Amino acid sequence: DIEVTQSPDSLAVSLGERATINCKSSQNVLYSSNSKNYLGWYQQKPGQPPRLLIYWASTRESGVPDRFSGSGSGTDFTLTISSLQAEDVAVYYCQQYYSTPWTFGQGTKVEIK
């Protein structure tokens, strides 16, 4: 199984400031045949299912604000919220879909400082 590890487990950021979440996979998730990283990012608010934010490591899902961005390749990835808004308080998960069993990171809780 590909293990996915996020850091930090939680972070507190002031409104309008940048939030950065890291995700590391135990194996490469870059498919050489199409040069795509099989990694996504999700946002989960209390009492709600996860919401897909980013796929192919850096492509925003339709309707996702452009303050959310994803970067990285191979085994190391980052989700950045460029200017934290109150509605961004949530738990964020990365997930690899390079190989089954598809696996999620443990989650990073983002709060307002």
Added chain:
Amino acid sequence: QVQLQESGPGLVKPSETLSLTCTVSGGSINNYYWSWIRQSPGKGLEWIGYIYYSGNTNYNPSLKSRVTISVDTSKNQFSLKLNSVTAADTAVYYCARHKPPGFDFWGQGILVTVSS
């Protein structure tokens, strides 16, 4: 807009079978992969398995011996059966559509508690 809704018992006794159904509305079940995912405090988000509309399945090896996922395209539904449950199977169970790449539509989730 595609919507998914989980249904089934919220309480299952130990050693019995957990059975859930996901009803898809607002779109066809055809041509997509459909997954079950669960979330418990102890283990976070865990992918259980998927079924393609044609019936092909892929299960998480950690649960494979106990899991069956099936599809009924005529009803736009797919189902999960997990047998020989224990307290460790207590979780919120989600159904979701996997449009490679990523789970783009999710049900609201159903809490299933395993207890006598």
